[in-house]
Amino acid sequence: MTTDGPAGAVTATRRRPRGAVRDGLVAAGLELARAGGPDAVVLREAARMVGVVPNAAYRHFADRDELLAAVCTAAMRELAARMAAGVGRVRGKHGDAAAARRRLRAVGQAYLEFAREEPGLFATAFALPQQHAYDVEDGARGQDPTPLHQLRAVLDELAGAGVISPRRRAGMEYPIWSTVHGLAVLTGQGPLRDVPDATRHRLEEATRAFIQSALD
Template sequence: MSAPARATYHHGNLREALVEAGLELTRAGGPSALVLRDVTRRVGVSPNAAYRHFADRDALLAAVAAAIQEGMVARMQSARGGRRAPPDPVRALRAVGLGYVDFALAEPGWFETAFGMSSALPGGPAPQDVDALPPADRLPAPLARLVEALDGLVEAGLLSPRRRRGAEWPCWSAVHGYALLALGGPLRGQPPRVLRREAERTVDAIIAGLLA
């Protein structure tokens, strides 16, 4: 996933151009860089023009975050070995975790934009029952891929339905926490090979715990 050199506006394509400009700004500056006036200036329209497609800055932020999350899913697919990789439920779950960390370390501005603010996470308010997730099309794309990978373990007979319940949260917490430690915590500045090694240990440990 890459941001364009400069977003340009063509008739009938303003919404996409605004999102692309938002991607360009947040890649380097994170969510604080998403200023509506700056976005519209890059596209070459007045700030009022943005309100034809987005109710406010938060609505644009959510659209930018969703685009970033789709890019993270592509990184997860790459970690798995591509679309033609043979189906392997454990490998699929491992790719979700490592793809999440790889993306966070490669694109810290986008990572903060997509996962650092609750307003950036689509899907509406959290359910009262944390195990009762909304349908996949209402989940952030990386979470939907995690759900799919965990369900694949159940279908393969590797994970019982009882242990599957709520497993999204320890899995996501492990990789998200690791990403934060690597980006701004005590692991910051470690060589890439060390960060990758520890990321693999983190992901493998959470999978081993699930399957124990």
């Protein structure tokens, strides 16, 4: 309550909708991560950006680690959304072998583009590995489809179209993911980070060709 107006009239303090502060803190954390990676996610700074006192922020997150965990999940969702958009732009019916190959290419391309264009969010998405359950079929229990889920879905489509056998399909997502993620890290923060754009493009094309050849 605040006192305002003549004769000390009392007016109610405007309250934010339930959940708005928490959502705002996560959104602020995402912007901090976008600019500076996981180390830039600081609870007090996020509170300042949202316009609340630190005590209000601590009602939603016990400490900085809890906020980082939420931001980590949100960053992974952004990566997944970028991948889903790339797959969605590929024409061709589900089960068509040629279209499935293009969708696999789109998955890798979107992953590499996100790592290149959003290095802070990419690093944050993988800052807390325990946040993500990679040993289960994610997306099967009402969860948001993750990057791994989307890769699995395309590989399942390729297997259904007869491009790869069920025996070869088993576990194939992990070497493919490792190959693409490795290139993203090498060209992002690793020893290949300063290569010219033309060289990076050739490396990406060679990686895609390598993965496609593994299907034959």
